[in-house]
Amino acid sequence: MRLPEADPAQSPELEAAYAAFRGTRGIVSNVMRSFGHAPAGLAAIAELGRYCRYETGLTELQKELVILITGRGVAYAWHHHAPLGRQAGLTEEQLAAMRDGRTPEGLSETDTALCDYVAAYASLKGVPQPVFARLSALMTPRQITDVNIISGYYLCIAASVVAMEVQPDPPRVLEAAVGFHQGRTGEG
Amino acid sequence: MPHLPDALEHGPPESKDVFRKVAASRGFVSNLLRSLGHAPEGLNRYMMLGHYARYATDLTEVQRELVICIVGRGILYAWAHHAPMAVQAGLSEAQMTEIRAGHTPADLPAAERALCDFTFAYGTFKGIPAETWAALLRHFTPRQATDIALTAAYYLAAGSLIIGMDLEIEPPEILAQEVAWQAKPRDATGQVQADPSGSA
Numbered sequence: 596m597r598l599p600e601a602d603p604a605q606s607p608e609l610e611a612a613y614a615a616f617r618g619t620r621g622i623v624s625n626v627m628r629s630f631g632h633a634p635a636g637l638a639a640i641a642e643l644g645r646y647c648r649y650e651t652g653l654t655e656l657q658k659e660l661v662i663l664i665t666g667r668g669v670a671y672a673w674h675h676h677a678p679l680g681r682q683a684g685l686t687e688e689q690l691a692a693m694r695d696g697r698t699p700e701g702l703s704e705t706d707t708a709l710c711d712y713v714a715a716y717a718s719l720k721g722v723p724q725p726v727f728a729r730l731s732a733l734m735t736p737r738q739i740t741d742v743n744i745i746s747g748y749y750l751c752i753a754a755s756v757v758a759m760e761v762q763p764d765p766p767r768v769l770e771a772a773v774g775f776h777q778g779r780t781g782e783g
Numbered sequence: 784m785p786h787l788p789d790a791l792e793h794g795p796p797e798s799k800d801v802f803r804k805v806a807a808s809r810g811f812v813s814n815l816l817r818s819l820g821h822a823p824e825g826l827n828r829y830m831m832l833g834h835y836a837r838y839a840t841d842l843t844e845v846q847r848e849l850v851i852c853i854v855g856r857g858i859l860y861a862w863a864h865h866a867p868m869a870v871q872a873g874l875s876e877a878q879m880t881e882i883r884a885g886h887t888p889a890d891l892p893a894a895e896r897a898l899c900d901f902t903f904a905y906g907t908f909k910g911i912p913a914e915t916w917a918a919l920l921r922h923f924t925p926r927q928a929t930d931i932a933l934t935a936a937y938y939l940a941a942g943s944l945i946i947g948m949d950l951e952i953e954p955p956e957i958l959a960q961e962v963a964w965q966a967k968p969r970d971a972t973g974q975v976q977a978d979p980s981g982s983a
Binding site: 597635646647651720721722731735736743744748753754757 | 786793795818820821825826828831834836839904911924925926929930935936941942946948
């Protein structure tokens with residue numbers, strides 16, 4: 596990381612923010628540590644992340660499709676979420692297609708429409724009306740709003756990972772995160 | 784809002800409470816936050832992150848608006864909202880023209896020039912050159928550098944929503960109201976302080 600790591604022992608506010616994050620994810624990831632010098636800001640972004648992970652109206656598979664497509668160019672995001680995508684039911688071929696920027700074969704009609712939508716949304720070039728119309732025929736306004744929130748949140752995270760030069764979390768941390776998520780969602 | 788039904792009229796009942804919180808934070812409900820009203824709790828969390836970026840960082844008004852305007856310089860909606868606030872904070876029209884063209888204004892103080900260089904690089908997704916990081920950290924604390932990154936991150940997400948939902952710019956009187964709201968005195972949490980005359 597570009598910034599020195601913030602020390603929670605020196606900041607009760609940071610210790611509380613880390614504890615809250617650990618309570619919802621099982622770990623404190625390096626990307627969250629990169630925000631550690633601004634504990635209130637960290638808490639705010641972590642709360643938005645908690646919503647994205649556990650409180651939307653999307654299935655586990657749909658959430659991971661949004662995250663993986665949005666973060667496909669950022670190795671850090673891929674290391675964290677490809678295992679969660681597998682856990683949610685994605686095959687290696689489907690993951691490879693997403694990483695190449697293609698909508699995977701073999702998904703349901705809704706999830707195929709979702710992938711096309713997120714690819715357009717995360718390109719920051721606008722969503723073509725037919726792409727939106729197809730998704731809105733298959734998902735509720737609540738679900739589409741959740742897609743927008745998740746994709747935006749992971750754009751935030753991806754940009755910060757790149758700018759702050761966040762280093763990959765070690766395998767044991769990734770495994771702990773996947774296990775925690777599995778226990779919380781019952782997936783896998 | 785061409786894409787989703789208007790959440791103010793067609794959103795779930797819970798969204799009304801969140802819209803009240805939005806209005807208490809921002810003075811009104813923008814089309815940006817209105818577009819999230821179908822997911823009230825998501826809107827609430829999104830709004831709280833924006834509240835931090837807008838009112839609770841350790842940056843000056845000018846510094847914050849520089850970050851926002853650089854991230855949003857290619858988005859008409861963002862520019863319509865934040866260019867007037869940047870001018871209100873002290874930036875000149877010539878400086879705003881430079882920013883919109885993708886250049887760091889040469890007549891800014893060294894700290895603000897370092898902030899601009901950092902934010903332009905942040906938005907490329909290609910990393911920050913070492914000399915840009917070094918310049919930033921000569922002028923800003925780790926807390927402030929983190930706040931710059933968090934502010935840029937939030938407004939990048941906001942930009943994705945503006946583009947993805949093809950949001951319409953509010954009428955001029957609403958934009959003027961927002962600029963006036965931004966100048967109001969606030970407490971430590973960023974909430975507007977009660978007007979003793981009761982006219983707020």
